[in-house]
Amino acid sequence: MTWLKLVEGYMPMQMISELVICILVFSIINYSLKRAGMGLPKFWAGIFVWAFVNVFYLKYRIYPPIPFSVRAIYGTVSACGIFMWVSGSQQEWEEFKRPIINVLDAKTGMTKFIRTALLILLPIGLWGFAYNSFLPNFDEPIELRTVHPAPPATTKVHGKTYVLQTASNPYRINPEGKYDQAYSNAHIVDQSMGRLMKDVNSAEENPWDPNAKGYIKHVREGGEIFFQNCHFCHGDNLNGRGLWAFAFNPIPANFTDAGTIAQLQETFVFWRVSKGGIGLPGEAFPWASVMPPWEQHLTVDEIWKVVMFEYWHTGYYPRTWE
Amino acid sequence: MGRLFNQMTRGKKKLLAVSALMVMGGLLLLPIFLSVTAVASGGGAPAGGPPADVVAAQKAGEEGEAEKVEMGRDIYYKTEGPAIGDGAPVTADNETFYPRYNFESRVLLWVANQQHLYYGSFVLAVPIFCMCIEFAGMVSKDKAMAKKYDQLAYDFIKISLTAYSLTAILGGILIFTFLTLYPAFFGYLSSIFRPVMHIYALTFVAESGVLYIYYYGWDKMREGVLKWVHLSMSVILNVIGTVLMFLANSWIAFMMSPAGVDEQGRYLGNIWHVIHTALWNPLNVHRILGNMAFGGGVVAAYAAYRFLSSKTDEERAHYDWMGYIAMSLGVAFLIPLPFAGYWLMREVYAYRQQMGITLMGGLLAWLFIIQATMIGILFLTTNYYLWQALGRMTGGERFQKYIKYLVFILVCGLLVFITPHTIVMTPAELKAMGGQQHPVLGNYGVMSAKNGGINAIIMTTIISFIWYQRGNRVPTVSWAKFGNIFMGCFFVIAQLNNIWLACYGYFIPANVRIGLSVPQVAGTLSCLFLMTPLNLAMLKNGRQLGPIRWGQIPPRSQYAIIMLATAFTWMMGLMGYIRSSVRLFWHVNEVMRDNSPWAYTHTIGFAANVISFNVLFFWISIMFVFWLGTLGAKKIPVPAQAGQPVPSPQPATGH
Incomplete structure (x- = not known):
C-alpha cells in the first residue's frame, strides 16, 4: 500500500496514529451495528482485529517490509491483547467462547459440518506445516548481529x-x-x-x-x-x-x-x-x-x-x- | 483484692517477658556489635584505630625493618593505601585453579547461586510484608479486620519459615560449590572481604534467632504491649535482613565495579571502599524492590494455588483475599522497579561505558528485549487481574466495558517497549529492509520511545487500580464531579506529556534526553501518588453498591497471578544472568581474569534454557514448601450452605 506515503521524520507517530484511527473506526462501526441489532460476535471481532493488524497492516502497509521475527513478536503481543479484551469480563468471555463451544457441541447441522471439517482440516494443516518445516531450506541463516559492540577502554x-x-x-x-x-x-x-x-x-x-x-x-x-x-x-x-x-x-x-x-x-x-x-x-x-x-x-x-x-x-x- | 493481685501478677509476667525478650535480642545482636567493632579496628585491635594490617605495616615502617611498606593506588577512589597481600591470583586453565567434574562448572555454580538467591529474596521479602500487615492489623479499628490481617501475616511467615531453612541449605551448597570448583577466586574474594565475612555469618545467627522468636511467640505476644514488642521484633528482623542483603550485594558489586584495591587487586586497608563501590547502592535499591515484588508474587501464587484447590467457598474467599493483598504488595514494589533499574543502568554507563553498551546495545542487548517482554507480561497480567477482580464487586461491571481502550494503550505501549533495536533477520530480510535500521520501527528501538512506552503502561495500570478502588463504591462528596474531571484531565495531560517528551527526545542531546526521563517519571509517579489518594478521599463515606464477593472471581484471574509470579521468577533469573555475564571474561572486572574454559558468553538459547531450568526447579521446590504449609494448617470447618451469600473471610483463631 505504498500509494499512501509514510512521511519521513514522522513515520513512528504516523504508524501509531493510523492504528488508533483504524481501531476507532472499527469500534464506531461495531457500535453502530450493535445498535442496529447486528453486532459482530466477539469471536469474529477478535479474529478480525488481530488479522487486520498483523496480516494486513504490518505486512502490507508498513514498508520497507518488517522482518518476520518482529512481526512474530507483534503478532503474539496483539494476540495476548485481544485475549485480554475478549475475556476482560465474564460476560464477554462467555460471548467469545460461545461459537467455539457450539462447534464442539455440534447440535445443529452447520456446527456438525464445521466440526467434521475441522477434524479433517486441522490434521492436514498440521501435516502440511510439519512437511514444510522438514523441507531443505537454502536461505542464509538468521544472524543476530551486534551492531554497536562495546568499545575498548x-x-x-x-x-x-x-x-x-x-x-x-x-x-x-x-x-x-x-x-x-x-x-x-x-x-x-x-x-x-x-x-x-x-x-x-x-x-x-x-x-x-x-x-x-x-x-x-x-x-x-x-x-x-x-x-x-x-x-x-x-x-x-x-x-x-x-x-x-x-x-x-x-x-x-x-x-x-x-x-x-x-x-x-x-x-x-x-x-x-x-x-x-x-x-x-x-x-x-x-x-x-x-x-x-x-x-x-x-x-x-x-x-x-x-x-x-x-x-x-x-x-x-x-x-x-x- | 485477688483480682488486683492477678492483674499485678499478669503485669509482672509481661514485664518479665519483655525483659527476657530484650535480653535475648541483645544477646543475638551482641556478636554483630562486637564484630563491627573489630572491623572498625581492622580485626581485633581496639576500636577507632587503623586496621591491624595497617598498624603492622606502620609499625614495620617505624621500626625501620628491612621490609618496606608498598603503597598502592585505589583503582576507583584513587586514594593511596598500604598494599596488603599478594593481590588477585593469576589463574590458568588447570585443575589447581579450576577443579572440575565432568560438567561445566559455571552452570553448576549458576544453578546453586540462583536457587539460593530465589529463596534468599523470598525470605527477606516476606518478613517485610508481615511487618506491614501486622501493623495494619494493629492500627485497624475494625476488630474483625484486625484479626484477618493478623492471621494473614501469620500465614505469610509460616510459609517463609520452611523456606528459611531451605535458604540456609542452599547457601551451604553454594559455598561448597565455590570452594570445590572455584577455590582460587573464592579464596581471593574471602581475603578481600575477610573483615566482614564473619559479620555476615553472625548476622545470620541473629536473623534466625529473631525470626524464631517472632514466629513461635506469635500467640504469646498477641495483645497489649507484647503485641507492640512482637511488631518491634519484625522491625529488628527486617533491619538484620536488609544488612545481610547489603553485605551480599557488596560482593557482587565488587566483582562488577571493584574498589578499595589497587590494579593488582591488593587490598588497601579500607574495607568501606571495598564495600561501597560504584554500583553498590543502585544494586541495593534495585534488589530491595525486586525482592519485594518477587516475594509478593510468590505468596500470591501460593494463595492462587490454594484458591484453585479449595473445596469450600470460605476457603476460596480467604485465599482470594490473601492473593489480592500479596499481589497488591508485590505490584506496589513493581511500579518503582523500572525506575530503580534505570538508575542502575545509568550508574553502569557512568562507571564503564563498555559495560553499558555490552548490556544495552551490544552482546547482551537481546536479553534486554526479553526482559522488556517480561516486564510487559508483569504489567499486563496485573491489569488483567484487576479487571477480573472488578467482576466480584457489584458495580464493577460499569468499568468493564472500557477495558478495550486500556488494552489498546497497553498493547501499543508494550509494542514500542519491546521493539528491538538490533533486529533478528535473515540476510535476505536485511537486504529487503535496505539497512540495519528499519525507518519506521527503528525509532521505537531507542530509549526515548521505550521510556514513553513503559510510562504509558504504568499510567494505564494506575487507572486500572483506581477503577478497582471504585469498583463497588460511588463518591458522594460534594466536589465529586470536579474531582472526576480533575482526575481525567490529570491523566490525559500526564499521558500527553509522556508522549510529547518521548518524541522530543529525538531532537535533543543524549544527556538532556536522559534527563527527560525525570519529568516523564514525575508525571507517572504524580498519577500514582496524587490521584490514588485523591480517589480515596473522594470515596470516603461513599455509597456502597454492594459487598466484595470474595472468592467469586474467575479462575482465569488466579492463573494470571501464577503467570505473574512465574514471570517474576524468570525475569529475576534472566537479570541475574545478564548482570553476571556483563563481566565477560573477568571474575573481578579488570582485576582478576577468568581463565577457566567457560569464560565465554553463552548463546541466548542456552542461557534461556538454564534460566528456565532454574525457574522450574524453584517452583517445584516451592510447591513442596507450600505443601508442607498445608500439612500444619487448620481446616476451616464451616461448610457453605448452597444458595446463601458468601461472607467475608474470617480468620482462624489461634495458630
Whole structure:
C-alpha cells in the first residue's frame, strides 16, 4: 500500500496514529451495528482485529517490509491483547467462547459440518506445516548481529592512545578555542528535510563562508574529507545510500537514523572510523562491515573533523554523560 | 483484692517477658556489635584505630625493618593505601585453579547461586510484608479486620519459615560449590572481604534467632504491649535482613565495579571502599524492590494455588483475599522497579561505558528485549487481574466495558517497549529492509520511545487500580464531579506529556534526553501518588453498591497471578544472568581474569534454557514448601450452605 506515503521524520507517530484511527473506526462501526441489532460476535471481532493488524497492516502497509521475527513478536503481543479484551469480563468471555463451544457441541447441522471439517482440516494443516518445516531450506541463516559492540577502554591511533571514556574532539571548540559541546550543539543545522538549503548568512553558521573559522571551519574541512572518502558508501545525505552502498549487505550505516551516531559517544565513532570493519571486537558477530580502517588513510585530525561533520550534517548531538 | 493481685501478677509476667525478650535480642545482636567493632579496628585491635594490617605495616615502617611498606593506588577512589597481600591470583586453565567434574562448572555454580538467591529474596521479602500487615492489623479499628490481617501475616511467615531453612541449605551448597570448583577466586574474594565475612555469618545467627522468636511467640505476644514488642521484633528482623542483603550485594558489586584495591587487586586497608563501590547502592535499591515484588508474587501464587484447590467457598474467599493483598504488595514494589533499574543502568554507563553498551546495545542487548517482554507480561497480567477482580464487586461491571481502550494503550505501549533495536533477520530480510535500521520501527528501538512506552503502561495500570478502588463504591462528596474531571484531565495531560517528551527526545542531546526521563517519571509517579489518594478521599463515606464477593472471581484471574509470579521468577533469573555475564571474561572486572574454559558468553538459547531450568526447579521446590504449609494448617470447618451469600473471610483463631 505504498500509494499512501509514510512521511519521513514522522513515520513512528504516523504508524501509531493510523492504528488508533483504524481501531476507532472499527469500534464506531461495531457500535453502530450493535445498535442496529447486528453486532459482530466477539469471536469474529477478535479474529478480525488481530488479522487486520498483523496480516494486513504490518505486512502490507508498513514498508520497507518488517522482518518476520518482529512481526512474530507483534503478532503474539496483539494476540495476548485481544485475549485480554475478549475475556476482560465474564460476560464477554462467555460471548467469545460461545461459537467455539457450539462447534464442539455440534447440535445443529452447520456446527456438525464445521466440526467434521475441522477434524479433517486441522490434521492436514498440521501435516502440511510439519512437511514444510522438514523441507531443505537454502536461505542464509538468521544472524543476530551486534551492531554497536562495546568499545575498548582505549584505542591507539597513529601511535597515540585515546581513552574513549574521557577523550574529546579537539575541534569541537568555541571562539575561545576551548572544548565546548554546548557551543557546537547550538551551531548544528536544524533537523529537517532540505537542511542544507537553510539560509545561513553569518560566518559563524555557514561553513562555506570564506570568513568561517573555528568550529564551523573545521566542519567544512570534515565535509571535504567526507565527500572525498566516505560519501561513496554512506551517501550524499549520509543516509547510507551511496553509489556503492547496494553492493554490500547490510548497506553502510545510515547516520540520519536515530539509532546510529545519535546513540553514540563521539569517541565511539572515532574508534570505529579509525579501526574499520577489520578492527571490530570479538562480540561484534558476524563482523558484517567492510569499512576500511581509516587510520591507514587519514590523519587523526582528519578523522576527528569528519566525525564532527557527520554530527553537524545530520543534526544529531554526540552522546555525553554529563 | 485477688483480682488486683492477678492483674499485678499478669503485669509482672509481661514485664518479665519483655525483659527476657530484650535480653535475648541483645544477646543475638551482641556478636554483630562486637564484630563491627573489630572491623572498625581492622580485626581485633581496639576500636577507632587503623586496621591491624595497617598498624603492622606502620609499625614495620617505624621500626625501620628491612621490609618496606608498598603503597598502592585505589583503582576507583584513587586514594593511596598500604598494599596488603599478594593481590588477585593469576589463574590458568588447570585443575589447581579450576577443579572440575565432568560438567561445566559455571552452570553448576549458576544453578546453586540462583536457587539460593530465589529463596534468599523470598525470605527477606516476606518478613517485610508481615511487618506491614501486622501493623495494619494493629492500627485497624475494625476488630474483625484486625484479626484477618493478623492471621494473614501469620500465614505469610509460616510459609517463609520452611523456606528459611531451605535458604540456609542452599547457601551451604553454594559455598561448597565455590570452594570445590572455584577455590582460587573464592579464596581471593574471602581475603578481600575477610573483615566482614564473619559479620555476615553472625548476622545470620541473629536473623534466625529473631525470626524464631517472632514466629513461635506469635500467640504469646498477641495483645497489649507484647503485641507492640512482637511488631518491634519484625522491625529488628527486617533491619538484620536488609544488612545481610547489603553485605551480599557488596560482593557482587565488587566483582562488577571493584574498589578499595589497587590494579593488582591488593587490598588497601579500607574495607568501606571495598564495600561501597560504584554500583553498590543502585544494586541495593534495585534488589530491595525486586525482592519485594518477587516475594509478593510468590505468596500470591501460593494463595492462587490454594484458591484453585479449595473445596469450600470460605476457603476460596480467604485465599482470594490473601492473593489480592500479596499481589497488591508485590505490584506496589513493581511500579518503582523500572525506575530503580534505570538508575542502575545509568550508574553502569557512568562507571564503564563498555559495560553499558555490552548490556544495552551490544552482546547482551537481546536479553534486554526479553526482559522488556517480561516486564510487559508483569504489567499486563496485573491489569488483567484487576479487571477480573472488578467482576466480584457489584458495580464493577460499569468499568468493564472500557477495558478495550486500556488494552489498546497497553498493547501499543508494550509494542514500542519491546521493539528491538538490533533486529533478528535473515540476510535476505536485511537486504529487503535496505539497512540495519528499519525507518519506521527503528525509532521505537531507542530509549526515548521505550521510556514513553513503559510510562504509558504504568499510567494505564494506575487507572486500572483506581477503577478497582471504585469498583463497588460511588463518591458522594460534594466536589465529586470536579474531582472526576480533575482526575481525567490529570491523566490525559500526564499521558500527553509522556508522549510529547518521548518524541522530543529525538531532537535533543543524549544527556538532556536522559534527563527527560525525570519529568516523564514525575508525571507517572504524580498519577500514582496524587490521584490514588485523591480517589480515596473522594470515596470516603461513599455509597456502597454492594459487598466484595470474595472468592467469586474467575479462575482465569488466579492463573494470571501464577503467570505473574512465574514471570517474576524468570525475569529475576534472566537479570541475574545478564548482570553476571556483563563481566565477560573477568571474575573481578579488570582485576582478576577468568581463565577457566567457560569464560565465554553463552548463546541466548542456552542461557534461556538454564534460566528456565532454574525457574522450574524453584517452583517445584516451592510447591513442596507450600505443601508442607498445608500439612500444619487448620481446616476451616464451616461448610457453605448452597444458595446463601458468601461472607467475608474470617480468620482462624489461634495458630
